[in-house]
Amino acid sequence: MAFTTITFKNPMTGQMKLAPIGFSWTTFFFGFFPALFRGDWKWAVIQLLIALMTAGLSNLVFCFMYNSLFVKDLIGAGYQATPGSGNLDFASAKIGMQIPVLPA
Numbered sequence: 001m002a003f004t005t006i007t008f009k010n011p012m013t014g015q016m017k018l019a020p021i022g023f024s025w026t027t028f029f030f031g032f033f034p035a036l037f038r039g040d041w042k043w044a045v046i047q048l049l050i051a052l053m054t055a056g057l058s059n060l061v062f063c064f065m066y067n068s069l070f071v072k073d074l075i076g077a078g079y080q081a082t083p084g085s086g087n088l089d090f091a092s093a094k095i096g097m098q099i100p101v102l103p104a
Helices: 025-030 033-037 041-053 059-076 088-095
Strands: 004-009 016-021
Touching: 004 059, 004 088, 016 059, 016 088, 025 033, 025 059, 033 041, 033 059, 041 059, 059 088
Parallel strands: none
Antiparallel strands: 004 016
C-alpha cells in the first residue's frame, strides 16, 4: 500500500499544511485527536460526538475516511498543493477529485 503526504499552501495567507493521503492510523488509534491537533475543529467535534454515541466504534469508519475529508476541506478553503509535494495522481485518485496545484 502506497503512502504519500501532500503539502498544501493557501495562496492568500501563505499558510502551509501537510495532509497525509489514505488510511489514517492516527485516527484509528487516537480517535478525534488528530483532527483536533490539525486545527480541523468541524471534524473533531463531529468525530467526538459520533464516537460518544457509538462507544468509539465510529473510529473504525473514520480511519478510512478522515484524511480524504481533511484534504477536501483544505481544497474548499482555497489551499493548493505545492509543486512536487508528493504523488498528486495517486492522491487525486484516492480522494476522488483533482487536486489544484500552485503555479510554479
